[in-house]
Amino acid sequence: MAMRELVSGGAACAVPGSSSSSNPLGALASVLIGSSSKTKERLQEIPTATATPPDGNFHASAEEPFAAALPGFEDEYSLHPNAQVSEFLGGFRPMDQSRFSDAWNDIQRPQIPHYQGRPGPSNFPLEQSRLQQDFDGPPQKVLSNFLHSFLHSGHGSMPFRPASLPVLGLSESDKQCIRDRSSIMARHLFADKSEDFIHTQVNALLSSLDIDNDIRARGPVPGRYPELEEYWNESQSMKPWSGGADGWVSEFAQQRVPRDDPNMWVQSFERQHGANGWASEFEHEHSQLASMDQMRATGVPNLAAMEQTRMLAHTLAQNNDPKFQNSKFLQFLSKMSRGEITVEDNQFKPAAISAPGDWAAEYEQQYSGGRSWADQFANEQLSQGPHGWANEFAAERGKHGLAGDEWVDEFSKLNVNDWSEEFERQVADGVLGDSSADNWANAYDDYLNEQAVLKQKSDSSRGVYVFSDLNPYVGRPNPLKEGQELFRKGLLSEAVLALEAEVLKNPDNAEGWRLLGIAHAENDDDQQAIAAMMRAHEVDPTNLEVLLALGVSHTNELEQAAALKYLYSWLRHHPKYGAIAPPDQPENLYYADVARLYNDAAKLSPDDADVHIVLGVLYNLSREYDRAIESFQTALKLKPRDYSLWNKLGATQANSVQSADAISAYQQALDLKPNYVRAWANMGISYANQGMYEDSIRYYVRALAMNPKADNAWQYLRISLSCASRNDMLEACDSRNLDILQKEFPL
Amino acid sequence: MAGATQLKSDALMEQMKLHMSTDAGKQLTKKIALVYQINIAPKKIGFNEKSFVVDLKKGEVKEGAYEDGKPDATFSFTDDDFVKVASGKMNPQIAFMRGAMKIKGSISAAQKFTPDIFPKPSKM
Numbered sequence: 001m002a003m004r005e006l007v008s009g010g011a012a013c014a015v016p017g018s019s020s021s022s023n024p025l026g027a028l029a030s031v032l033i034g035s036s037s038k039t040k041e042r043l044q045e046i047p048t049a050t051a052t053p054p055d056g057n058f059h060a061s062a063e064e065p066f067a068a069a070l071p072g073f074e075d076e077y078s079l080h081p082n083a084q085v086s087e088f089l090g091g092f093r094p095m096d097q098s099r100f101s102d103a104w105n106d107i108q109r110p111q112i113p114h115y116q117g118r119p120g121p122s123n124f125p126l127e128q129s130r131l132q133q134d135f136d137g138p139p140q141k142v143l144s145n146f147l148h149s150f151l152h153s154g155h156g157s158m159p160f161r162p163a164s165l166p167v168l169g170l171s172e173s174d175k176q177c178i179r180d181r182s183s184i185m186a187r188h189l190f191a192d193k194s195e196d197f198i199h200t201q202v203n204a205l206l207s208s209l210d211i212d213n214d215i216r217a218r219g220p221v222p223g224r225y226p227e228l229e230e231y232w233n234e235s236q237s238m239k240p241w242s243g244g245a246d247g248w249v250s251e252f253a254q255q256r257v258p259r260d261d262p263n264m265w266v267q268s269f270e271r272q273h274g275a276n277g278w279a280s281e282f283e284h285e286h287s288q289l290a291s292m293d294q295m296r297a298t299g300v301p302n303l304a305a306m307e308q309t310r311m312l313a314h315t316l317a318q319n320n321d322p323k324f325q326n327s328k329f330l331q332f333l334s335k336m337s338r339g340e341i342t343v344e345d346n347q348f349k350p351a352a353i354s355a356p357g358d359w360a361a362e363y364e365q366q367y368s369g370g371r372s373w374a375d376q377f378a379n380e381q382l383s384q385g386p387h388g389w390a391n392e393f394a395a396e397r398g399k400h401g402l403a404g405d406e407w408v409d410e411f412s413k414l415n416v417n418d419w420s421e422e423f424e425r426q427v428a429d430g431v432l433g434d435s436s437a438d439n440w441a442n443a444y445d446d447y448l449n450e451q452a453v454l455k456q457k458s459d460s461s462r463g464v465y466v467f468s469d470l471n472p473y474v475g476r477p478n479p480l481k482e483g484q485e486l487f488r489k490g491l492l493s494e495a496v497l498a499l500e501a502e503v504l505k506n507p508d509n510a511e512g513w514r515l516l517g518i519a520h521a522e523n524d525d526d527q528q529a530i531a532a533m534m535r536a537h538e539v540d541p542t543n544l545e546v547l548l549a550l551g552v553s554h555t556n557e558l559e560q561a562a563a564l565k566y567l568y569s570w571l572r573h574h575p576k577y578g579a580i581a582p583p584d585q586p587e588n589l590y591y592a593d594v595a596r597l598y599n600d601a602a603k604l605s606p607d608d609a610d611v612h613i614v615l616g617v618l619y620n621l622s623r624e625y626d627r628a629i630e631s632f633q634t635a636l637k638l639k640p641r642d643y644s645l646w647n648k649l650g651a652t653q654a655n656s657v658q659s660a661d662a663i664s665a666y667q668q669a670l671d672l673k674p675n676y677v678r679a680w681a682n683m684g685i686s687y688a689n690q691g692m693y694e695d696s697i698r699y700y701v702r703a704l705a706m707n708p709k710a711d712n713a714w715q716y717l718r719i720s721l722s723c724a725s726r727n728d729m730l731e732a733c734d735s736r737n738l739d740i741l742q743k744e745f746p747l
Numbered sequence: 748m749a750g751a752t753q754l755k756s757d758a759l760m761e762q763m764k765l766h767m768s769t770d771a772g773k774q775l776t777k778k779i780a781l782v783y784q785i786n787i788a789p790k791k792i793g794f795n796e797k798s799f800v801v802d803l804k805k806g807e808v809k810e811g812a813y814e815d816g817k818p819d820a821t822f823s824f825t826d827d828d829f830v831k832v833a834s835g836k837m838n839p840q841i842a843f844m845r846g847a848m849k850i851k852g853s854i855s856a857a858q859k860f861t862p863d864i865f866p867k868p869s870k871m
Contacts, residue, residue: 524870556870558755558830617871623761644871651869657765662869682869689866691771715835719863 179206465531473501480512487515490675492523493707503535510540517549522644524678524703524710526553542573548614552648555621563621564589567614568597577601577611591622609638609645616648625656643672647679650686659686677707684716693724698747705738717741754826756787759833759865760799764808766866772806775864779803781856784818785829792823792849803864820852820860833865 183202473479476498483498499516503509513536520529530553536546547570554563568589572581580600595618601611612635619628632649639645650665663686669679684699700717704710718733732740766772781803786796798812824832828847831837839860842848850857 526870552871556868558758558868560753560755620871623758648871651871654869655762655765657762657769657866659769678870685867685869689766689771690769691774712834712836716867719835719867723863 175209178209182206463531463534465528465535467500467504468497471497471501471504473498474504476501479505480509483512483515483519487519490673492519492675492677493709495519496523503532507535508539510536510543510546513539514543514546514549517546517553521549521553522673522676522678523707524681524712525707526556529553530557544570544574544610547573548610548617551614552617555617560591560621561589563617564591564594567618568594570614571597571601574601576605576608580604591618594618595622607638609635609642612638613645613648616652620652620655623655625652628652629656629658641672643669643676643679646672647676647682650679651682654682654686654689657689659690662686675706677703677710677713680706681710681713681716684713684720688716688720688723693720696720697724697726698745701738701741701745702747705742708736708738754787754789754797756785756797756799756824756826756829756833759830759868760801760808760810762866762868763801763864767806767808771866776803776806779859779864781819781859782813783856783860784813784821786821786823787829788823788825790825792825796823801864818852819856820850820854822857822860823849833862834867835862838862 182205473482476482479498479501483495483502486492486495486498496516496519499512499519502512503516506512513532517529517532517536520526520532530550533546533550533553536543537550540546547566551563551567551570554560554566568581571577571594577597580597595615598611598615598618602608602615605611612631616628616631616635619625619631629649629652632645632652636642636645636649646665646669650662650669653659653665654662663683666679666683666686669676670683673679680699680703684696684703687693687696687699697717697720700713700720703713704717707713714733714736718730721727721729721733729741729744731737732744767775783801783803785799785801786792787799788794788796798810800807800809800811800813800818802809802813824842824847828837828842832839832842832848837847839848839862843850
């Protein structure tokens with residue numbers, strides 16, 4: 001029974017200086033038991049529907065095991081990692097343990113009849129009044145009685161009234177001990193009450209005792225991060241996959257070895273703390289059922305994940321940066337740690353009560369034959385009734401010996417691959433740098449935004465064309481003509497609108513779709529370009545310009561197979577070269593075959609610029625840049641005023657790190673077509689790749705001023721801004737404020 | 748080269764290899780001076796992975812696992828996600844949170860793995 005207390009070590013005892021993250025049993029037990037208290041709360045919240053305001057910060061609650069990480073203990077601990085059990089246990093004892101456990105045991109003793117014999121409520125007023133009178137006397141007695149009355153306040157649903165007490169002379173560690181215990185106990189005592197009620201109760205208690213409820217939030221605890229770093233290093237030096245959890249296991253093993261019989265632990269612990277330690281009394285009643293339910297409902301992996309997030313959330317909560325404290329990220333983790341969000345398939349989802357995630361199921365398959373061990377564990381717990389978890393555990397281990405080890409192993413496997421654990425280390429390390437916590441918080445907010453954007457964009461990424469809202473060209477008599485006109489003038493974004501109006505009016509107008517695709521490509525939006533070209537291709541499957549454009553766009557997107565397919569199609573549907581290609585399109589196109597066919601075509605008519613263009617694209621696919629450049633240069637001799645050809649040459653030169661040449665080719669393109677957004681963006685890329693970030697910024701901004709929808713350019717701009725140490729402009733970039741950017745970076 | 752088995756990341760790695768010979772690339776070896784191994788899977792992390800070593804100490808990019816000891820950090824991506832991260836479409840921290848990037852090795856080394864290491868592909 002006291003095993004539970006032993007196991008949750010740092011929390012139950014609230015030893016100043018203990019670190020439960022170094023306590024393998026504690027972490028293990030928290031996964032199995034600790035989470036249950038949270039479930040309980042959730043379950044309670046639903047029916048009563050009391051307004052429980054979402055609490056961004058963490059309730060002082062069962063999470064507190066991880067709060068107990070204070071400097072000092074770790075050092076002491078590391079001095080004798082193989083310490084005797086008594087020393088190990090000694091680590092959990094507060095300095096003034098005797099006085100305190102006395103006080104608490106005093107409190108607990110009268111409770112026993114209540115829990116076992118269920119006395120009628122009539123007892124309470126009597127006891128209550130007796131207690132109220134006992135606030136005089138030696139501090140220890142006063143404290144004992146006072147805490148006693150706090151315990152009783154739960155039974156009568158009566159709010160606990162603050163009382164004025166004589167000065168008790170509590171030390172900081174006393175206070176922390178009381179704070180920890182009361183907040184945890186309150187959750188059990190008032191499990192049927194609302195969160196507010198619990199808070200009020202605890203606050204009343206604490207304020208009476210002159211304890212500051214948020215002492216712990218006052219700042220990160222030094223010594224914590226080195227500890228985590230150490231763990232990280234330790235885990236790195238182990239076998240593959242054997243991350244930190246292996247450390248736990250071995251620590252666990254070390255602690256276990258000195259005493260073969262786990263019952264000895266319990267006994268020796270009881271000798272020190274008394275059999276009726278506070279934890280054991282109510283833990284059984286409240287957490288047993290809850291923990292079993294939870295195990296069945298969510299599956300063990302989710303429990304483990306919740307536990308991980310909880311630790312992680314706690315690590316983050318220790319950071320006292322208010323910005324970070326208020327971040328959505330922290331709230332998110334907090335939710336996750338309470339099981340309100342689960343991870344499935346890399347998507348965060350609100351918890352479905354009974355649906356275990358994919359990986360929960362996977363886990364079941366992997367580890368369960370018939371009954372999963374969680375069930376088994378739960379059932380056995382049931383069958384053995386009120387003797388409590390610890391005895392169960394001990395008995396189980398006694399009976400099965402090896403089996404106990406096995407599940408510890410399995411448990412550790414589970415955690416090792418868990419991202420949150422790695423993440424915690426990341427953060428622990430990152431927090432050393434001032435701003436990285438911010439970065440993480442921002443990253444999460446970005447992530448949320450990104451999710452929102454992705455939702456909108458999921459259509460276009462699936463190759464579906466996304467139309468603009470509020471198109472002024474809709475309803476005009478001849479939008480195609482207007483579109484062509486605007487395109488010729490180089491007003492690409494306007495042309496896009498007009499052409500959209502055209503294809504809305506005539507969805508089968510291949511030319512409308514084609515020109516729309518070209519406009520998007522020149523506007524540096526390949527997703528939309530591909531979507532539009534696909535529509536053109538549907539309407540007119542043999543249009544050579546469409547096929548070439550699709551080949552180029554897919555090449556840009558590094559989609560080899562698709563690009564090859566369209567470029568091959570181009571040849572097959574060409575009136576002159578169609579005969580070269582075998583009539584049946586082979587199932588798997590090989591680059592070499594297609595290239596050979598085009599070389600044949602080039603020999604056939606060396607003056608056809610188009611063949612050289614396609615060859616250039618093909619050589620880009622195979623990254624034979626020198627040949628590609630040669631082909632484009634040949635084509636340019638035949639078609640010197642083709643601005644898109646100049647851009648192709650430039651892009652190829654840039655990709656083969658001939659940036660200086662690339663820039664002069666882009667310049668040619670821009671001379672021919674000043675509003676060629678793609679060439680402006682490519683200029684930026686070339687400067688950035690040469691490390692000339694200031695210059696690249698100017699070109700990106702120029703491109704974006706012409707087409708604010710060019711997402712790639714925004715992303716590149718952001719990178720260049722941070723490389724140029726212009727973090728002051730990142731906000732303008734993130735909010736896409738072109739006015740500021742153009743003023744700051746004129747070209 | 749068979750069309751279907753090509754990774755998009757191959758193109759980026761090839762470009763990275765070329766990039767290492769430029770002045771900007773040489774700056775990287777001074778600035779970062781770490782060895783990264785990057786495992787790229789066509790569809791699912793851990794399956795059919797192809798390894799690349801981006802050696803920012805010597806300024807080399809090679810196919811295959813690192814053989815001269817341990818890389819400072821090892822990353823695992825799917826092909827698509829690597830392209831997103833290398834091209835700045837996805838921030839590495841977000842990639843990590845989404846489980847799109849797995850990390851082994853030194854965390855301080857991993858934190859220097861940023862999208863600006865990779866040259867950006869230009870578009871035709």
